[in-house]
Amino acid sequence: MKDRIKEQSIIFFEKKGFSETSIQDIVEALNVTKGTFYYYYSSKEQLLMEIHKEYIDDLLQRQQKIIDSGESQNAKLKGIIHLLISDIARNGDSGKVFFREMRHLADENATEIKKRREQFRLNIEEVIREGAKKGEFKQRLQPDITALAVLGMTNWTYQWFNTAGELTADELAEQYSSIILDGINMRNGG
Amino acid sequence: MKDRIKEQSIIFFEKKGFSETSIQDIVEALNVTKGTFYYYYSSKEQLLMEIHKEYIDDLLQRQQKIIDSGESQNAKLKGIIHLLISDIARNGDSGKVFFREMRHLADENATEIKKRREQFRLNIEEVIREGAKKGEFKQRLQPDITALAVLGMTNWTYQWFNTAGELTADELAEQYSSIILDGINMRNGG
Amino acid sequence: MKDRIKEQSIIFFEKKGFSETSIQDIVEALNVTKGTFYYYYSSKEQLLMEIHKEYIDDLLQRQQKIIDSGESQNAKLKGIIHLLISDIARNGDSGKVFFREMRHLADENATEIKKRREQFRLNIEEVIREGAKKGEFKQRLQPDITALAVLGMTNWTYQWFNTAGELTADELAEQYSSIILDGINMRNGG
Amino acid sequence: MKDRIKEQSIIFFEKKGFSETSIQDIVEALNVTKGTFYYYYSSKEQLLMEIHKEYIDDLLQRQQKIIDSGESQNAKLKGIIHLLISDIARNGDSGKVFFREMRHLADENATEIKKRREQFRLNIEEVIREGAKKGEFKQRLQPDITALAVLGMTNWTYQWFNTAGELTADELAEQYSSIILDGINMRNGG
DNA sequence: AATGAATGAGCATTCATTCAT
DNA sequence: GATGAATGAATGCTCATTCAT
Structure with a gap:
């Protein structure tokens, strides 16, 4: 899961930019919730x-x-x-x-x-x-x-x-x- | 004033980035109000x-x-x-x-x-x-x-x-x- | 001019509603400036x-x-x-x-x-x-x-x-x- | 909470009108924050x-x-x-x-x-x-x-x-x- | 390991109004 | 009569983050 988050993030960061990508974007694409993100990454x-x-x-x-x-x-x-x-x-x-x-x-x-x-x-x-x-x-x-x-x-x-x-x-x-x-x-x- | 806003913006955009620079940052540095910004620029x-x-x-x-x-x-x-x-x-x-x-x-x-x-x-x-x-x-x-x-x-x-x-x-x-x-x-x- | 403003306003108020109509809308349609509006109407x-x-x-x-x-x-x-x-x-x-x-x-x-x-x-x-x-x-x-x-x-x-x-x-x-x-x-x- | 927001909104919308009621008004009356509103309603x-x-x-x-x-x-x-x-x-x-x-x-x-x-x-x-x-x-x-x-x-x-x-x-x-x-x-x- | 509710600070933008000229 | 520059307060909305469960 940690890697899946990283991979998905890279795709978004490239396409939309870091600031323009929200945690919401990332977790939605993975069908998980924000909590999950913060379980694996502190920020x-x-x-x-x-x-x-x-x-x-x-x-x-x-x-x-x-x-x-x-x-x-x-x-x-x-x-x-x-x-x-x-x-x-x-x-x-x-x-x-x-x-x-x-x-x-x-x-x-x-x-x-x-x-x-x-x-x-x-x-x-x-x-x-x-x-x-x-x-x-x-x-x-x-x-x-x-x-x-x-x-x-x-x-x-x-x-x-x-x-x-x-x-x-x-x-x-x-x-x-x-x-x-x-x-x-x-x-x-x- | 329009040019002053542009110059100040360039300084901020370079230093902090476009997304990270708020209109507030710009106008505060010029001692004017947000309304003034939008008087000269539509966005x-x-x-x-x-x-x-x-x-x-x-x-x-x-x-x-x-x-x-x-x-x-x-x-x-x-x-x-x-x-x-x-x-x-x-x-x-x-x-x-x-x-x-x-x-x-x-x-x-x-x-x-x-x-x-x-x-x-x-x-x-x-x-x-x-x-x-x-x-x-x-x-x-x-x-x-x-x-x-x-x-x-x-x-x-x-x-x-x-x-x-x-x-x-x-x-x-x-x-x-x-x-x-x-x-x-x-x-x-x- | 006072009447022209009133007529134009009625058109806008009907179409968009009072709150949704800005003074800007009205004066722009008449090709005058906000100052003109406030010359004829106090608010x-x-x-x-x-x-x-x-x-x-x-x-x-x-x-x-x-x-x-x-x-x-x-x-x-x-x-x-x-x-x-x-x-x-x-x-x-x-x-x-x-x-x-x-x-x-x-x-x-x-x-x-x-x-x-x-x-x-x-x-x-x-x-x-x-x-x-x-x-x-x-x-x-x-x-x-x-x-x-x-x-x-x-x-x-x-x-x-x-x-x-x-x-x-x-x-x-x-x-x-x-x-x-x-x-x-x-x-x-x- | 979703229903409480709706009920409170109806009261405000009736009293002040939709445009004149701000999200702030609604959430303040419920002692919650704007974020809460947007958690339940997208707009x-x-x-x-x-x-x-x-x-x-x-x-x-x-x-x-x-x-x-x-x-x-x-x-x-x-x-x-x-x-x-x-x-x-x-x-x-x-x-x-x-x-x-x-x-x-x-x-x-x-x-x-x-x-x-x-x-x-x-x-x-x-x-x-x-x-x-x-x-x-x-x-x-x-x-x-x-x-x-x-x-x-x-x-x-x-x-x-x-x-x-x-x-x-x-x-x-x-x-x-x-x-x-x-x-x-x-x-x-x- | 994961969720869902909630927060709070911030942001771009709008707008009625003022006022010196 | 009319303009143009400026204000300041408000608004809808976003978002990273927290936390009890």
Whole structure:
């Protein structure tokens, strides 16, 4: 039941937004009563928090695997881009809730989630920094800025990407990696 | 007074979110009464709509100037990236409201704003398409995907960029343009 | 202008009801502003009062003519029935407002109007009483009850009578007079 | 509680009118909170609708019993007059609300209630029509007009009848029946 | 484990009225 | 005669949360 509530909530939060979704909406869709909700979650915010934690923890864990893989920094970066895009594609609703509704976490919770999001970002930064040191990436670009560029490009896909279209997540990840790594200029290898 | 209300609203919408900002919040900050608000705006949503229209119309107009400039497609793309970033930097709050709160527009209004946002995107796509045709950009990349990559990277800055930091909007635009155009790979001109 | 406001108000009051009609509705329909309304009327209630006074005074005056006519009580009663029905038919909206919205007059005003409505009723009662004394009407019936029966029957027409139908006000008054005077029983002259 | 709310509402609606009665008024009188009201009724209008339905359904049901009684049409008509008047006398407030506030039902609800009121009227019409056919009533009078005369006369009593006076509902019904059946003219049996 | 009744604070919106110009 | 800006109080309604059962 706890999971059913979470799943139903994610659907509503994605469709209508956190503030616009009432507990009533959620429990009605599950044919239970408000009391049931509060038996499993102490507040609406706690539910949101669990959704966030689940999402970011899963992401961090899979990112770590890539980082520990021992591949080239090029390959690692491609891997992370693929991870993010395929995740948005797969868990569409969770992802949208994750990117849109963090504002509704109370201070303490927000801080906790922010720390992990930060960690995810710093991990990307580290891959880039390492790549620059090893001569794979340009040394002229700032690693923090570059990491934010990668994150922006990929995270933004939650705004428009939908699995029903012709483009697969793999193809999109491929093109995005190409853009990030080699740019769009003709002179860089056509 | 109408403008004062709009300005104050933008500040609140950015800080607390549209749904979380009450008319009471707005009018209290201006030391007027709710009646005054409704004298100038027929609803909370109409106010949001005006904020959106103002923002996107201004952006579209300045984008058009760049497109009509007769420069190379490379330069045009750089110009648009610079436009977006400097705008977010300058009108920070408006931008955040614009990117976050469109969901709260009612159907008809949402459609109108979406059309103009779409137009902005299609204009970028056209610059890229033209660049590919003229041999400036790679022909292998899909213009629509590439346009979305550019938009994602730049729009995402509203999430983190703040003018108080060391980095100027110009520098950021410069680095982002470099990434988009030449990538981060060492082999593309270091 | 004062009269235009009154006319327009009557239309709205009839259509939407007094409480549901805002000053805004009225002045908008006349393309003037609220200030104008308050230049001519000191309050919404005062306007309602004027409508009521005009209606009942006109009715009382015409009733008096019938009473002073020197005809038989039979003829007088028929005349009053005809007066009421033809008036509702002619001034439809005013009549409906008169019958429905008296409740919205403040105490003092309500008392004044009630007194005149009472007068109208007592005048009918007097015609009936006189008719009974002169042997025209049955002495067994209470004049006050009978007067209320006449008033009920006729006033109720404001609920359903409309001039667009086939029935004319004259025909209706004729049938109602017949019912009141001779009843519907076959044995009373078929 | 649901019934307590309804009862209290009827009292207020009668005294102040539907529009002039606020939910606040009702719940304050019951020493509960607004939330409680909305726990039992989804809107103010729904409450009004329930009051209307209860009233007309009860009336229709009792009317049907009279119609099915197998008595003379004369007796049936007298029965219906008695039914209406005694009902207004007994459920005074409900009746007043029923006659005054139908306007505040939304379209769909209004239509439903109108249909039932219409049915009540048509049933009276049918009694009269049948009476005319059987030679009890005059054939010269239109049954629909006559039915409206009966309804007007009786319904109007909600405007003035009060149980505290000397006149009982039975006596009033008796006199009204006499007027309708035999008229007030001396020549019809004094 | 779940329900159902109740709360209380808050919200968008409406509206009659005032008043300086 | 008429306007336009502003008020302030009220209104219907929503909703997260509590709690006895």
